[in-house]
Amino acid sequence: METILIVEDDPAMLRGLKDNFEFKGYRVLTAADGETALNAALDKKPDLIILDIMLPKINGYEVCRLIRQEKLDMPIIILTAKGEESDIILGLNLGADDYVTKPFSIKELLARAAAFLRRSRQTDQDVYEFGDYRLDIPARKFTREAEEIKLSPKEFKLLELFLKKPGRALTRDEILNAVWGYDCYVGPRTIDRFVTTLRNKIEPDPHNPSYIHTIREIGYKFEPPE
Amino acid sequence: METILIVEDDPAMLRGLKDNFEFKGYRVLTAADGETALNAALDKKPDLIILDIMLPKINGYEVCRLIRQEKLDMPIIILTAKGEESDIILGLNLGADDYVTKPFSIKELLARAAAFLRRSRQTDQDVYEFGDYRLDIPARKFTREAEEIKLSPKEFKLLELFLKKPGRALTRDEILNAVWGYDCYVGPRTIDRFVTTLRNKIEPDPHNPSYIHTIREIGYKFEPPE
DNA sequence: CAAAACGGTAACAAAACGGTAACACGAAAG
């Protein structure tokens, strides 16, 4: 679960933010002053920080700067009173990623936070490896110990999806959307067929799959070795 | 010193970006609308353009298209608020090189910009060799063991592209943009024809290509020997 | 335990895709 640190000294506002983010399913840490905030950031390494500028002890800019000085690079969204353009500029210069001006819509803040978290979640690699296998996306090449294994376009996309979401049970719908696209209507058994051919190409024993597991009623799951 | 043109209509964001890039040691030009941006690009020929899509007067796509129409080929990174894949594809088709969706992290934007500048800084080689072949770019001459092989202009550009991106699967769009230009609309089979003639000139067995490989549904890939 | 639901898979037909020869057109060269 993703952790968010909210730094805000107005108790009512803090409470409101906390409830909203928790309702969305995030784990929320809070801090009411700069010092606490800094310690929490260094200690708990949250995935995102929402940072008010006006703070007791250490102000928001300083917190921002110090966090970056510690080489932490989680996104920071600063909350700044309306219209203070210079605040925004200063904030961005000290390493903030985005700003929201007060008064703000909670919906907007939630949306921006979600966008940052989505982005940092998907760090697409160029090359994926598991066991002896290696999928090179830019070269569009799948190999097992230097020996190329030919994959059709759909097979390639399917394997790519599995490798990008290892250990996660993917529903048939998710697979369909990712590999066949959103407006494509293929029969319900098409996925199975492609999983079978993929298994035949990568599983040591296709009848007892060790990589691509069937999750009954749901879909499939790719489980890398180790 | 490298010059960057930043096109963004939100003054606070523009200022923040400008400061960050200046801090990194770039010379920064700015524009707040499409018309100004276009003039600045044509006039000052920056090394990189960071281009917001939502702009007054002329929108970002149009700016992008017009810049390419003028045969300027500096990298363009578009900033798009909508994470819609179709928008991104539209942008890339109009000649953009990369996109960053808002909200974005400044760090990431700086990193991408640096990557593009690094790439364009390294002056391309003058001569490329593979197997017995040798492509001399300044002399516009292609030889096999001292014996010249005549290439038409388009064939030359195509081979040049392949040699510059060895081992990478190039999409038809990438090839089209690089060889035919951004605003050129030739039929979808034209590339294939030129690949065929190229193969006939360089492949020992054109029916079983060892250099220029077909990647179904994607495009082609040049694979140098060893 | 029987029936139903579900997934594995072989076989097949249709569609998609790329290779390429032939052709048309215009520009450049002779």
Add this chain to the structure above:
DNA sequence: CTTTCGTGTTACCGTTTTGTTACCGTTTTG
């Protein structure tokens, strides 16, 4: 002015890929 060359399009062909179906075994459910 004629010829040659470069370019882009089209049509035909073979291959690969894809989606569906049917049949089967296994698991779940009532």
